[in-house]
Amino acid sequence: MSDESKPVPRHAPHDPARRAPHDAARPGMHRPPWRDHWAALPSMARAAGPAATAAVDRTARRVAPSPLEPGAGRDPYRTYRVLREEFPLTHDPLLRAWVLSRYADVASALTDARFTHGHRPGDPPCAETHTDVDEAELREVAERTALVLARRIADRPQADLVADFCHWLPAGTVAAAVGVPYRDMMRLVRGRAASALAGQCTGQIAVREKALAGFLADVLTDPDLVAALRDAPSSLVARAWTESLRREPPVQVVVRRTRGDVRVTGGTIPAGASVALLIGAAGRDPERFREPDRYDLLRDDSGQLTYGSGYCPAVTLAALEAEYALRALFDTMPRLRLADGFRPERTGLITRAPRSLMVRPRG
Template sequence: MAPSPLEPGATRDPYRTYRVLREEFPLTHDPLLRAWVLSRYADVASALTDARFTHGHRPGDPPCAETHGAPDAAAGAELRAATERTAFVLARRIAARPQADLVADFCHWLPAGTVAAAVGVPYRDMMRLVRGRAASALVGQCTGQIAVREKALAAFLAAVLSDPDQVEALRDAPSGLVARAWTESLRRDPPVQIVMRRTRGEVRTGSGVLPAGAQVALLIGAAGRDPERFREPDRFDPLRDDPGQLTYGSGLCPAVDLAALEAEYALRALFQAMPRLRLADGFRPEWTGVITRAPRSIVVRPGG
C-alpha cells in the first residue's frame, strides 16, 4: 500500500515517504489528499506547465509574460535598492543582541518590508494588509505571495548557516554564487511541497494514465530530490553541475526576481552586520510542515 504525505510523522521527515512513492508508487491515488499523486521529477516538471492540466499558477509560469509585460529597468533598480535597504536595516537591528531568531526577527519582516518600501506603503500598513490577505490586491498575485518568500528565505539561511564551509564560501561571494545557492535551496527544501492541479482530459504521463477531471497532487519536494534527475539529491551543493528547481517557473516575473534579491541581500546584510554570525550552541534548524515547509526558528549568536 502506498504511503501518504499526510500520514502522522510526515511533517518531521517527508522525504522517506517521497522516496517510497518515487520508487514504488510513482502514480497512485491518495485517499487522504483525495487526489492522484505524481512524485518523479519528469512527471511533476511536465505537469506544472502542461496545458492538459488546469488550476494553479506559479510565479514565473507562462501567464506571467502576459500579466507583467516586459521588465522595466528603472523599476528593477528601485526594487533592488529597496531590498538592499530593508535587509541592512533589519540586520543592524539584531546585530547587538546576544541571541536572535532569524525567522522571527529577520525572515518574517524582509519580504513584507521590501514590498512596502518598493510601493511606498508604510510598513505597518503592509503588515496589516498581509495579515488581512490583501497584499495580492495591492502588488499583484505573484508579488503578493509574501508567506512563500518568507519560508523560502528561512530555508535558505538555515541551509547556509548549518554548514560552516558554506558560510565561508558565501560570506563575500559574488552574486552568481549566491544565486546558485538560492536555486539549490529551492530544489532541496522547497517552501511549497505540494501543489494541486486538475486534468482537463485523460493525460498519459511517464508513470501512467490520469483520468479526465482528476485532482492531481504534484509533489515538488519529492521531485527536487529525484536521483534520476539530481546527483546526490539530499546534499546541499550550490556548485552542482545539474541545478534545477520547481518552486518558480523559468519565465520573467518580478516576484521571482524579488525572491532572489531578498536571498542575496539577506546574506550580504547579515554577514556585514554580524561577521561572526553562527548558529547558537547546540541548535540545529528543524523543518516542519507538509503542504508548505520551512524552519520554525533559526537561533543564532550574532557576535559568534
C-alpha cells in the same frame, strides 16, 4: 497552494474484505477511513480506464505511503523515495488525489495545458501579465530593507532570524517597492490585502518568508557555505539559492486538475481528476539530479520547481531578498553563528520551513 487516526499501514492484504471478520470481532473499534478508500480504489480505477486499473492492480499487495501520514512531516523524503521508486502513479485517499512524484511528470504537469494551472510565479501565463520593472530599483529596495532589519538585531545576545528577520523582509521590500509606508504594509499583510496592492505574485509573501528561512538555515548550518558565500558574487549566491529551493522547497505539494485523460509514468490519469504534484519529491529525483540528497553549491545539473522560469517580479525579488539578506547579516554581524546547541528543524507537510532559527549575532 495552501498551508498546512491512525497511521496508514504500509502493507494491506490483497483482498481488503479479509479484514472484515477481524474488525467485526472488535465491537466499538473505529474503522479507519483508509480501508474504505482502499476497498473502493480498484472500482475507481476501473471507472477511470484500463491503464489506471493496471496501475492499481500492480500495487494491490502494498499500500503506497502518504505524504500526509502522521509523522511524515519529520522526514517526508523517505516517503517520497518510496513513491518515486514503487508508486509513480497512485491514488492517495488522504490527499483525495492522484499523486505524481517523479521529476519528469511533475515538471511537465506544472506547465502542460492538459492540467489546470494554479498561480506559480514565473510560469508563462504569469509572465504575460507583467510589465518590466526596474531591477536596479528592486535591488536597492531589498538591500536597504535587509540592512534596516539586520541592524535591529545586531546588538542582541540572541535572536530568532525567522521571527525577527525572515518574517519582515519580504513584506518590507514589497512595501518599499509599491511606495506604502512599512507600518501600513504590515497591517495590510495581516489583513490579507497585500495582493491587492502589490499584485498577485509579489503579494505571495508567505512563500518567500519560508524560502528565505530555509535558505538561511542551509547556509548557517554549514561553515563551508558561510565561508564560500560571505563575500561571494551574486552569481554564486544565486546558485546557493536555487540549490536550497531544489533540495528543500518551501512548497512541497501543489494540486492541479486534469482537463482530459493524461498519460504519465505508471498509467493514465482520468479527466477531471485532482492531481497532487510532489515538488519535494521531484527535487530529489536521481533520474534528474546527481546525488540529489546532497547540497551541492556547484552542481552542474541545477534546477528547481518552486518558481517557473519566465519573467516575474516576485521571482526576481525573492532572489534579491536572499542575496541581500546574506550580505546584510554578514556585514552587520561578522561573527554571526547558530545559538549553542540549536539545529534548525523544518516542519510542515504542504509547505515546509524552519519555525525558528536561533542565532548569536555577536558570536
